[in-house]
Amino acid sequence: MNRQSNTYTIIYSIILVAVVGVVLSIVYQALRPKQLENIADDTKRQILAAALITPASGESVSEVYASHITDSFIVNSAGERTDASADPFDVNVALEVKKPADERQLPVFVCNTDNGVKYIVPVYGAGLWGPIWGYVAMDNNGDTIYGAYFAHQGETPGLGAEIEKPAFSSQFEGKNLFSPDGQFQSVKVVKNGQEPAEGAYVHAISGGTITSQGVQKMLQNSLKPYEAFFDFLRAKH
Amino acid sequence: MNFKKTFLPLFNPLSKDNPVIVQVLGICSALAVTAKMEPALVMTISVTAVLALANVIISLMRNTIPSSIRIIVQLVVVAALVVVVDQVLKAWNYEISKALSVFIGLIITNCIIMGRLEAFALNNRPWPAFLDGIGNGIGYGIILVIVSFFRELFGSGTLFGCQVFPQWWYDAGYQNNGMMILPPMALIVTACIIWAHRSFNKDLQE
Numbered sequence: 001m002n003r004q005s006n007t008y009t010i011i012y013s014i015i016l017v018a019v020v021g022v023v024l025s026i027v028y029q030a031l032r033p034k035q036l037e038n039i040a041d042d043t044k045r046q047i048l049a050a051a052l053i054t055p056a057s058g059e060s061v062s063e064v065y066a067s068h069i070t071d072s073f074i075v076n077s078a079g080e081r082t083d084a085s086a087d088p089f090d091v092n093v094a095l096e097v098k099k100p101a102d103e104r105q106l107p108v109f110v111c112n113t114d115n116g117v118k119y120i121v122p123v124y125g126a127g128l129w130g131p132i133w134g135y136v137a138m139d140n141n142g143d144t145i146y147g148a149y150f151a152h153q154g155e156t157p158g159l160g161a162e163i164e165k166p167a168f169s170s171q172f173e174g175k176n177l178f179s180p181d182g183q184f185q186s187v188k189v190v191k192n193g194q195e196p197a198e199g200a201y202v203h204a205i206s207g208g209t210i211t212s213q214g215v216q217k218m219l220q221n222s223l224k225p226y227e228a229f230f231d232f233l234r235a236k237h
Numbered sequence: 238m239n240f241k242k243t244f245l246p247l248f249n250p251l252s253k254d255n256p257v258i259v260q261v262l263g264i265c266s267a268l269a270v271t272a273k274m275e276p277a278l279v280m281t282i283s284v285t286a287v288l289a290l291a292n293v294i295i296s297l298m299r300n301t302i303p304s305s306i307r308i309i310v311q312l313v314v315v316a317a318l319v320v321v322v323d324q325v326l327k328a329w330n331y332e333i334s335k336a337l338s339v340f341i342g343l344i345i346t347n348c349i350i351m352g353r354l355e356a357f358a359l360n361n362r363p364w365p366a367f368l369d370g371i372g373n374g375i376g377y378g379i380i381l382v383i384v385s386f387f388r389e390l391f392g393s394g395t396l397f398g399c400q401v402f403p404q405w406w407y408d409a410g411y412q413n414n415g416m417m418i419l420p421p422m423a424l425i426v427t428a429c430i431i432w433a434h435r436s437f438n439k440d441l442q443e
Contacts, residue, residue, distance in 0.1 A: 016310060028324060034328035035324070038331035
């Protein structure tokens with residue numbers, strides 16, 4: 001057959017693409033379970049990072065997670081535990097934060113640390129170039145932040161991307177979400193040298209203004225629905 | 238003599254015909270992944286695997302490929318191999334795959350790969366093509382490893398993540414050079430390697 005003819009070319013490309021397609025789908029199917037496991041491990045690592053726990057290299061993340069996270073459940077915006085059978089670990093926070101507060105499913109992870117019981121909640125928002133997310137660990141008084149972890153998809157290295165560094169996230173430790181008279185205030189992210197009128201604040205990243213504002217909005221939007229749950233913790237305390 | 242001729246495609250790209258410092262191909266990824274040694278090494282292995290396999294596959298297909306779509310055929314083969322490498326990394330080395338992020342996908346656009354397929358695999362038997370792929374992959378990797386060695390050592394004071402400079406050094410006032418972490422220094426280190434290489438190989442000087 002003439003190798004330069006159109007028929008040959010078309011048949012050749014169809015066969016090539018079909019073969020490549022089959023090979024790729026086999027590879028994808030074969031490796032998928034292992035990949036999902038890695039993604040779950042990565043999420044567990046992030047949850048633990050909020051409670052200031054870092055699994056040592058060589059340690060299984062799943063085991064460390066299982067030994068610290070004693071309980072996890074989903075609450076609604078009234079602070080009541082829902083009896084949904086869904087695993088809090090599988091809740092898609094990216095979708096939840098877009099819903100009105102009273103329709104959201106709010107995952108809570110109970111973490112046993114050397115410094116007592118902490119409640120870890122996920123946060124999700126938008127930075128400059130893409131999504132930013134993280135986890136915030138609350139003391140069992142429902143008011144003080146014990147630790148925070150932030151991550152991003154594609155913020156500018158050296159500027160917005162600094163939110164994932166401990167230098168930024170450790171600022172949140174010890175900040176109070178509520179004013180002394182019990183008003184929810186979240187934590188503000190303000191320029192170095194400025195101070196908000198009220199409430200706790202941390203310093204923004206120079207040159208990463210939009211990302212820093214994104215963190216502030218993310219905390220406000222993601223933590224506000226937990227207000228009733230935190231109130232419940234504060235009352236119990 | 239015969240041995241030398243057979244393995245010419247393997248050894249030539251290591252120095253005299255190095256893809257990065259002589260042909261000046263693949264510079265983009267050489268700059269992007271050399272801030273630390275571990276990603277540089279994984280990138281080297283990935284590129285070498287893709288290049289060797291693509292060379293063999295294209296070489297096997299060379300007598301059937303219609304010349305009007307040969308670039309597309311090469312791209313499809315390379316893209317498929319890159320996706321496989323990406324999936325394997327995601328499954329077996331998730332941390333590194335996060336660190337390398339888009340650069341694994343961008344192996345497709347690495348000029349070295351298309352260059353070798355066009356220049357070598359289309360005209361040679363599979364075995365020499367395989368050696369050529371391995372040779373060029375390693376030639377690319379040598380430069381990546383040398384550049385990342387200097388960048389990680391002086392930029393972070395570590396090698397493969399292990400602390401090299403002792404703490405008292407820092408106490409005495411030594412500081413890591415933050416400039417080494419930034420892309421421009423990769424260019425400067427690469428240029429220094431080219432300088433040294435050319436002064437040893439006078440026949441390469443123009």
